[in-house]
Amino acid sequence: MGFVAALQEHGKPVAGHRPWPRVDGDEDLWRQAVLGLAAGEATLLGLWSDGQAVHLALAEEAACEPLVLSLAVRCGRFPSVAHTHAPAMRLERALRDLYGLEVDGSPDLRRWLDHGRWGLRAPLGRQQNSDVGGDTYTFRTAEGPPLHQIPVGPVHAGIIEPGHFRFTANGETVVRLEERLGYVHKGIDRLMGGAPIARAARLAGRVSGDSTVAYALAFARAVEAAQGNVPPPRAIWLRALMAELERLANHLGDIGAICNDASFSLIHAHCSILREQVLRVASACFGHRLMMDCIVPGGVAVDVASDRIPLLRTLVRTIGRRFPELVELYDNTASLQNRTVTTGILRAELARQYGAGGFVGRASGRAHDARKSPGYPPYTMLAFDVPTRSAGDVDARVWVRIEEVRQSLALIEQIVDRLPAGATLSAGQGGEDKEGMALVEGFRGDVLCWLRLTGDTVTCCHLRDPSWFQWPLLEAAVEGNIVADFPLCNKSFNCSYSGHDL
Amino acid sequence: MRKLLFQSLLQKSLTEPPPLPEDAALAQLAQSVNRAAMQRLGRSLSIREVDAGSCNGCELEIHALGNAFYDLERFGLRFVASPRHADVLLVTGPVTKNMREALERTYRATPDPKWVVAMGDCAIDCGVFAGSYACAGPVSAVIPVDLRISGCPPAPIDILKGLLALLAQTSAS
Numbered sequence: 001m002g003f004v005a006a007l008q009e010h011g012k013p014v015a016g017h018r019p020w021p022r023v024d025g026d027e028d029l030w031r032q033a034v035l036g037l038a039a040g041e042a043t044l045l046g047l048w049s050d051g052q053a054v055h056l057a058l059a060e061e062a063a064c065e066p067l068v069l070s071l072a073v074r075c076g077r078f079p080s081v082a083h084t085h086a087p088a089m090r091l092e093r094a095l096r097d098l099y100g101l102e103v104d105g106s107p108d109l110r111r112w113l114d115h116g117r118w119g120l121r122a123p124l125g126r127q128q129n130s131d132v133g134g135d136t137y138t139f140r141t142a143e144g145p146p147l148h149q150i151p152v153g154p155v156h157a158g159i160i161e162p163g164h165f166r167f168t169a170n171g172e173t174v175v176r177l178e179e180r181l182g183y184v185h186k187g188i189d190r191l192m193g194g195a196p197i198a199r200a201a202r203l204a205g206r207v208s209g210d211s212t213v214a215y216a217l218a219f220a221r222a223v224e225a226a227q228g229n230v231p232p233p234r235a236i237w238l239r240a241l242m243a244e245l246e247r248l249a250n251h252l253g254d255i256g257a258i259c260n261d262a263s264f265s266l267i268h269a270h271c272s273i274l275r276e277q278v279l280r281v282a283s284a285c286f287g288h289r290l291m292m293d294c295i296v297p298g299g300v301a302v303d304v305a306s307d308r309i310p311l312l313r314t315l316v317r318t319i320g321r322r323f324p325e326l327v328e329l330y331d332n333t334a335s336l337q338n339r340t341v342t343t344g345i346l347r348a349e350l351a352r353q354y355g356a357g358g359f360v361g362r363a364s365g366r367a368h369d370a371r372k373s374p375g376y377p378p379y380t381m382l383a384f385d386v387p388t389r390s391a392g393d394v395d396a397r398v399w400v401r402i403e404e405v406r407q408s409l410a411l412i413e414q415i416v417d418r419l420p421a422g423a424t425l426s427a428g429q430g431g432e433d434k435e436g437m438a439l440v441e442g443f444r445g446d447v448l449c450w451l452r453l454t455g456d457t458v459t460c461c462h463l464r465d466p467s468w469f470q471w472p473l474l475e476a477a478v479e480g481n482i483v484a485d486f487p488l489c490n491k492s493f494n495c496s497y498s499g500h501d502l
Numbered sequence: 503m504r505k506l507l508f509q510s511l512l513q514k515s516l517t518e519p520p521p522l523p524e525d526a527a528l529a530q531l532a533q534s535v536n537r538a539a540m541q542r543l544g545r546s547l548s549i550r551e552v553d554a555g556s557c558n559g560c561e562l563e564i565h566a567l568g569n570a571f572y573d574l575e576r577f578g579l580r581f582v583a584s585p586r587h588a589d590v591l592l593v594t595g596p597v598t599k600n601m602r603e604a605l606e607r608t609y610r611a612t613p614d615p616k617w618v619v620a621m622g623d624c625a626i627d628c629g630v631f632a633g634s635y636a637c638a639g640p641v642s643a644v645i646p647v648d649l650r651i652s653g654c655p656p657a658p659i660d661i662l663k664g665l666l667a668l669l670a671q672t673s674a675s
Contacts, residue, residue: 155585253565
């Protein structure tokens with residue numbers, strides 16, 4: 001019997017949680033789960049709370065059928081996961097900030113999302129008033145005569161999201177990088193509580209704008225799982241079409257931006273043209289360049305008119321023709337390779353331990369893809385590969401993106417060829433309390449959505465961005481690199497600030 | 503690389519003709535741009551972008567302004583790395599309480615004359631995040647706003663129309 005199956009057997013099943021099981025457990029079972037995570041028996045998928053209990057989602061790498069283990073919160077406390085399994089650290093700190101839960105044995109008691117500015121402590125828990133002057137934050141130290149600190153952010157030099165990076169450097173070499181995030185915390189978890197499904201779907205689509213399709217899909221699939229609603233076939237295929245267009249646009253943007261951060265602007269200029277062409281086709285097909293609010297629970301809100309299908313075919317042909325020239329240029333430019341090869345290496349063990357998704361994991365040998373496992377339609381009916389590399393450097397993350405561009409182009413072609421006709425929306429049923437969950441592959445990795453419904457109202461919803469497990473790895477990957485290579489490393493990870501800060 | 507550069511030379515330019523400045527934006531700006539400032543700036547504006555809490559959708563479309571189709575820099579508009587070099591702050595997102603001080607300090611670091619553009623529905627009225635304990639309010643609740651560009655996110659062409667209106671006002675003498 002597998003590790004997760006054993007956990008499931010020892011727990012008490014919770015009715016009305018779909019599509020994967022949720023079990024209630026005691027502290028002993030919780031500790032077993034945590035020890036298993038630390039031993040690499042399973043991967044941590046998420047850690048969240050609804051105020052009454054803490055929920056731990058985990059899955060085995062091979063057969064990715066997730067399990068949610070719940071532990072009732074006793075006297076406002078629960079045993080630390082991060083104490084044994086470090087990847088849970090920031091999730092745990094966020095739980096303490098939002099719900100005011102005390103974490104027994106937590107190795108890090110600093111606040112994470114709460115900067116002491118809300119005028120409120122534990123906004124989803126006791127809601128105690130506080131002042132808004134801001135807390136002091138103690139960064140980890142690295143000491144010795146030649147070391148100096150470089151503070152960067154929250155307002156950065158480029159057009160990027162806000163966050164603070166504290167470098168400790170020895171001359172040019174980064175000895176330690178510590179991130180401080182939470183600047184764009186918008187209180188999404190609390191806005192979700194009590195929101196009608198339609199409003200909650202709009203919120204989900206704005207957790208991280210670059211992944212709006214992935215988030216809307218994760219939210220829709222979780223609602224549908226809870227309600228036992230199956231969207232019509234055409235809607236399912238259109239969703240995949242949008243998801244691949246989003247992946248394509250983001251990867252093209254990233255490949256260009258990484259080259260630009262290595263001061264090679266020619267590829268950036270050409271990739272930006274291709275990206276713009278993708279967004280224009282998306283706008284022509286779905287009425288919105290980023291396809292925001294196009295996926296709704298029950299199906300899709302917009303159908304593609306048949307006269308727009310040729311645009312998609314032309315797009316695939318154009319990129320299929322132009323992209324290889326850019327790849328060739330990337331591959332043959334020594335000055336560019338000099339910057340990307342062996343820069344910002346992420347070790348395979350760390351990628352596996354943190355369950356890093358997307359190009360970050362795949363460039364370090366972790367082949368997980370939510371489209372394959374647990375898998376969801378229509379990908380189960382489509383042919384595609386999950387490219388991996390083993391070098392773990394910036395170059396490997398570029399190559400994974402390059403391969404994924406090719407895969408997405410092939411997927412779009414298959415989808416357009418086989419797009420079924422028919423309705424695009426099916427109404428869900430309200431009724432008694434239900435819980436649903438979904439795991440969807442966005443361009444940067446797996447997005448997890450868990451929610452509880454009462455009738456047509458979302459009573460509790462948690463969305464976990466892949467960045468939660470990628471941000472800490474950036475700190476590890478940067479160590480020993482020169483300060484000037486940080487933007488390059490950072491762009492090759494391209495973690496979401498907004499998706500992480502919620 | 504030579505092949506690619508050569509192709510670009512032979513190819514027709516992708517850059518599209520500029521849109522007309524938006525009338526509504528011109529009206530909004532009529533009051534906030536004074537003549538002395540106009541003369542000092544000439545036909546050029548430096549823009550500092552500040553994400554004060556956006557979902558990053560607006561940033562994607564601001565990035566798009568730099569591509570060959572919109573080519574923002576042909577208008578004398580450019581993005582700068584520091585507020586100390588900027589004439590315009592282009593602010594996105596509902597201002598989160600965690601970003602409020604950073605936005606205020608960025609504003610104070612920007613030399614006069616300066617203008618603030620609130621870009622995107624969140625920057626204008628907090629959008630879907632209105633009422634959150636973590637949001638300080640729209641940009642206008644924190645610093646004075648001269649121009650609003652709506653949309654979620656606004657398409658690059660709409661951002662361009664707004665910025666051109668700003669340029670038209672600041673350079674009209």
